[in-house]
Amino acid sequence: MRAIFNECLRFNVDNVVVMLELDKMKFGFYTYQVFAEVYCHQDENIQIVHFNTFFNGSLEHDRLFSRHLHDFHGCPLLICLELGYPLLGFHGNLSDPQDLQNIHLVAGIEGDLLRDLAKAINFRVKFSISKERGVIGEKNYSTGCFAELAAGKADLAIGCLSSTDGLRHVFSYSLSYYQSLYVFIVRSGLHFGPIKQLAQAFCANVWQAIGACCIIGMIFIRFITSCTSSAVCEKLVGQRKHSDSTNLIVVMMGNPIKILPRRNCARLLLRSWLLATLVLRNAYQAKLFDSLRISKRIPIPRTISGLEAQNYILVTDKYVEFYPSNMTRIISNITQRYRMVQQSERERFITTSMLDTLAWHNRQNWKTSCLTYIEEPIYNVQISMYFKKHSILRSIFDYRIKQLSWGGITSYIGEKHVKKQFQVMNANSQHRPVISSNMLRGLYMLYAMLMAIACTQFALELLARRSSSVKRTMNWIHYVGRK
Known part of the structure; x- marks a missing residue:
């Protein structure tokens, strides 16, 4: 029976029942648990549970299957983090093993959501921080947190991960719990005296x-x-x-x-x-x-075609299909890309990011930031967390995320970290009604x-x-x- 359950676990099938004849006209119903007070999935152990008995033509309990997984019993989950404010941040020491097990050191929208989920379904954490951007690749060519998922080094990955990725079928992903527009970031109209x-x-x-x-x-x-x-x-x-x-x-x-x-x-x-x-x-x-x-600012384009017509140079981490490759420069660090656009007084630079990332940046630099966005969006980003293919964790996380969404918790967390009034800064109206003495x-x-x-x-x-x-x-x- 243990061999049967181990094989089911290998195929990520959790709702399994084995019926065994115990005596004449008496049958026992058995299932397995991977998260219990004694056994945890990381220990590669399972606990066989006898949850029902059939005797004299009736069941001892009125159910054929055991209850679905709803409690991790304090077991640790291996979680890979891909940092990026305002969605996910980490305030601890990245090289300290103690800090990497403290869930209270994560911050941002997904950090708050992860704490709520840990409290609701009772699990501990063991974090690993990805040093490179996560990209889903065919077979074994993924990078970042996706590479750790593929290698079995992580149970789930979280942090600015989009469920609209073209190769999302390689892994399993949760329900979308946050969304933001993906836009072009540009310096607001240059001031002239x-x-x-x-x-x-x-x-x-x-x-x-x-x-x-x-x-x-x-x-x-x-x-x-x-x-x-x-x-x-x-x-x-x-x-x-x-x-x-x-x-x-x-x-x-x-x-x-x-x-x-x-x-x-x-x-x-x-x-x-x-x-x-x-x-x-x-x-x-x-x-x-x-x-x-x-107004005393040179107006900026309002459309993507206007950016191309005025020869704006896109600085991004990879070549994209919605902007000419001959007008693109590759820079991986988003902070450096923001700085280049902020300081582009002579050269015309633009970059791309989520609109909420821009709002968070402007809020942190509200005295100096001159960054704004092009009103024509590129696409809508749906944020989710990723699991291994057909992971048994997905169903319980989806159920809890759905509960938090219905209760308005996810919306509250988003509004807590992203202040919409900081999306556009230092951008005056393009026209004034009268000519003033000024x-x-x-x-x-x-x-x-x-x-x-x-x-x-x-x-x-x-x-x-x-x-x-x-x-x-x-x-x-x-x-x-x-x-």
Whole structure:
């Protein structure tokens, strides 16, 4: 009989009854227990139990099968932990055997759930901490806690394990007791100050084109006035004394020219420049008012396709099918990935994680975190614990998890550890209804800069009356022609 029960245990069949004839017309019903006060599964022992008798045409007890497993009688379970806040953490010494048997040192959502389960079905723990990420592989190619399950070194694995894994059929898994969205994590819109907000009206290429035109025009005017005769100079750019190259900037800022050129060629050039600056000023003014209505953060994409279009680099622990591999960098440590995204002021980095992991991180770093998420989710993660294939432990754990879920315990634990208001931090609204005085600080600062330049130039003019070197410098700036 013991050999029969050992074979049943090897195939993970717990509800087994053996009927044995004890005497004439008397039969005994026997089953086995792997968790009892004396025998525990880890000792590779079983206890044979005589639970019923058939005699004189009737059963001693009104049941054909013994009661299902509902109490572990304080036996230890080998549990592999895969740490990851806010789901599962460990506050003890990872190398101390005593700490690895203390269930009160686990923390997080799954840590609280594990303590409730241990209290409900009366088991002790022997933890092992996985140092690598658990990945389910065909045959014997699993890693992390899944490798320990496959090798029989663990009875169950817990910690950020998803029941939606493509190879989940290799093991048995419990009912899902928690779920969270899997999303792209990105740094919230980069902050830019008043001066950068003024420059935001035009992109960098437009400002470069404007600067190039001004520089080329100034060089052209200064070359004509310096290297040609007065007749040629007046024909091309106007009178020598009044063809200062700074007139280009003066006209572009909207100020008038007191003396106009007399030749048609010079007038045509001036008219073209006036028309170009008029269009430029109107376009800038329109885009400036539009940019002033945007909050002081450069907006981020709202969709996955927007991330690809703006060439965001994904940092993750493996290549994924929902993002181009040529725009992916492999980094295993999630803390390092979060840090790279947080510090990505010049390069555009993103990463992926559960939304609740982001909320926990932002809560821990609420003064400094600038991380947010893309509103378009990737998929929904269902969290479960894993067992060996066809494990006899699965049914009792499922029953207790179902009871905790019906009682609202699992929901309470999730809300206790994850504060939803920390999911998005430092992210202002993308539009403001009115233009406030605070938005116009850039204009005030620009006006102050221009007044400072004007006062400095006036002071230099006064100083030029007493210093010949300053006078020569000012004459060169305004280009007073030789007599």
